[in-house]
């Protein structure tokens with residue numbers, strides 16, 4: 739009779755999507771996509787605090803280049819704070835952070 743070994747549950751930290759960045763992600767960038775029948779949250783990347791504004795802009799560019807079929811819509815990318823142990827539906831949207839980044843973009 740073989741002994742069954744259970745793998746220990748490891749908390750897996752999510753890494754920032756920034757180039758050469760090894761910090762843990764604190765934020766998730768995602769946009770709500772719909773084809774009129776179903777909708778889903780498309781993830782555009784994970785980011786730590788320092789990379790957030792540049793990754794958010796890159797994600798917005800990728801989103802704006804995304805070709806959509808006639809019936810498809812995609813909302814602007816939202817920034818959500820990641821919290822350990824929380825499901826996607828309960829992610830907190832950081833609207834103020836989005837506005838701050840959009841504001842600085844206009845100033846440049």
Ligand SMILES: [Zn+2]
Pocket residue numbers: 754755756759760761785786787788789
């Ligand atoms: Zn980073």
